[in-house]
Amino acid sequence: MKFTESPVIELPVRGAVVSLQQDNGSFHVGTSVWPCSLVLVKFAERWAPLPGGPPTTTNNPYAQILDFGSKRAVELGAGCGAAGMGLYLLGLTDLVLTDIAPVMPALKRNVKRNKPVLAKTLKHSVLYWNNADQIAALRPPFDVVVATDVVYIEESVGPLIDAMAALLATDGVVLLGYQVRSLEAHKLFWEICETVFDIEKVPHQDLHPDYAYEEADVYVLRKKKKKEKEGE
């Protein structure tokens, strides 16, 4: 997969093209498009059933999770919004993109830029992972929580997983585009994740061949089922 530092990144999705304007010189990492977002969208494009089309469960292990239909979704740490906008084009239409306040101008600029291709201005909201009021204001639960390239600061790992768990419906899924960015954050993230979620790693051969590289992974996380009390 080619990853480019050019000011504009184009992401083709089922005949449409999301165009993302990034600012690699900014102080905030969220003003750049990170490659796992593209890997996640192109994986989903490969397997998502056509909106309104016939169910294609045969030979498609991802048909159910990627059949976005009327699902509610939220993206955490959306940055320029690449993942959310790409998944919107695949049918994830009830979606709110979130990030910290300083990244909002870049996110809003890209949402506006893509209004013609999306035929809609996507919802966006400020959300800091440790802010319970902002989480509650989004009215969880969500069927899908999207997050790409968000694990890179050890101190943020706990709040990120707490936010994911607070936002996610009992039977919902987290779609996670992932690459190791910090060994400490990586170790802690998976240690805590194992206690909160059932973790499914998408085999590399199921990623989009043109949008895959060794270090990038897609994970599907589901909340662990609470054990029923004995005798009930």
Ligand SMILES: C[S@@+](CC[C@H](N)C(=O)[O-])C[C@H]1O[C@@H](n2cnc3c(N)ncnc32)[C@H](O)[C@@H]1O
């Ligand atoms: C490496 S960027 C990835 C951006 C985008 N998801 C992508 O893949 O292009 C990480 C994102 O997480 C956001 N982020 C980091 N810490 C956060 C926090 N505590 N609360 C909310 N967002 C946070 C950053 O602002 C940034 O947009």
